[in-house]
Amino acid sequence: MDQTARTREVAHAYVESLERRDWAALAALLGEDVVYDMPQTRERISGRERYVRFNQDYPGDWHLTARRVVADDRYAALWIDVRVGDDELAACAWLDLSDDGLISRITDYWPEPYEPPAGREHLVERY
Amino acid sequence: MDQTARTREVAHAYVESLERRDWAALAALLGEDVVYDMPQTRERISGRERYVRFNQDYPGDWHLTARRVVADDRYAALWIDVRVGDDELAACAWLDLSDDGLISRITDYWPEPYEPPAGREHLVERY
Numbered sequence: 001m002d003q004t005a006r007t008r009e010v011a012h013a014y015v016e017s018l019e020r021r022d023w024a025a026l027a028a029l030l031g032e033d034v035v036y037d038m039p040q041t042r043e044r045i046s047g048r049e050r051y052v053r054f055n056q057d058y059p060g061d062w063h064l065t066a067r068r069v070v071a072d073d074r075y076a077a078l079w080i081d082v083r084v085g086d087d088e089l090a091a092c093a094w095l096d097l098s099d100d101g102l103i104s105r106i107t108d109y110w111p112e113p114y115e116p117p118a119g120r121e122h123l124v125e126r127y
Numbered sequence: 128m129d130q131t132a133r134t135r136e137v138a139h140a141y142v143e144s145l146e147r148r149d150w151a152a153l154a155a156l157l158g159e160d161v162v163y164d165m166p167q168t169r170e171r172i173s174g175r176e177r178y179v180r181f182n183q184d185y186p187g188d189w190h191l192t193a194r195r196v197v198a199d200d201r202y203a204a205l206w207i208d209v210r211v212g213d214d215e216l217a218a219c220a221w222l223d224l225s226d227d228g229l230i231s232r233i234t235d236y237w238p239e240p241y242e243p244p245a246g247r248e249h250l251v252e253r254y
Contacts, residue, residue: 004199008199038243039217039238040238040239040240040241041240041241041242041243041253042240042253042254043243043247043251043252043253043254044251044252044253044254045250045251045252046252050250053250054247054250054251057246057247057250059246068202068221069199070197070198070199070202070203070204070221071197071199072131072135072196072197072198072199075195075197076197077197077204077206077219077221079204079221090166090236092204092219092236092238094195094197094204094206109217109219109236109238110238111166111167111219111236111237111238111239112167112238112239112241113167113168113169114167114168114239115168116165116168116170119184119186120170120181120184123172123177123180123181123184124170124171124172124181125170125171125172125173126168126169126170126171127169127170127171
């Protein structure tokens with residue numbers, strides 16, 4: 001198995017461990033000094049223990065499914081379908097793996113719905 | 128050059144053609160029936176001609192740089208730094224390529240800044 005195949009496997013396992021609330025499995029994928037970054041709120045969490053805690057404490061009955069995993073060498077991009085009750089949202093996560101095969105950085109984006117600007121109705125269809 | 132390397136090249140060329148306003152170069156990367164999807168506004172644009180027009184008409188002095196391209200077979204994920212005047216934003220775009228090597232689908236996410244919810248200050252640092 002080459003590096004890309006290993007990265008792809010780690011990316012799938014990351015989403016699955018979160019969905020199963022399997023904190024030991026999640027921790028086993030993370031480097032001790034993993035950094036979790038949320039650029040939209042300019043929040044950052046440093047360290048495996050804190051990041052696992054963050055997920056354990058995260059409120060709501062959230063569910064995650066990987067819609068798409070794109071892996072290339074030590075990088076992966078995750079397109080994640082997130083469901084919290086009746087709300088559905090797609091998230092984008094970027095994973096960096098280090099030499100030891102563990103996740104060293106996670107960057108999460110949570111794009112919210114918004115109303116489109118006027119002026120492009122002639123090019124666009126709404127769904 | 129294998130499929131992943133070709134996809135990576137197309138993904139870079141996509142961002143560069145937009146940044147240069149090189150509409151002929153952009154069109155040459157797109158399948159005639161390309162679908163451009165913005166899930167946050169539930170807007171969809173169908174067809175190469177309309178999608179090029181959409182970019183030509185897009186208001187503001189916008190600038191794009193690929194921060195990261197992750198390519199895997201016929202899929203690419205693009206992490207794009209967007210600058211419009213003094214505003215900076217990161218976008219996530221997902222590209223699908225078809226058999227002919229052209230882009231058949233683009234899904235764009237535009238994650239906006241927001242205020243973090245209370246209750247996780249003990250785990251998080253702000254920057």
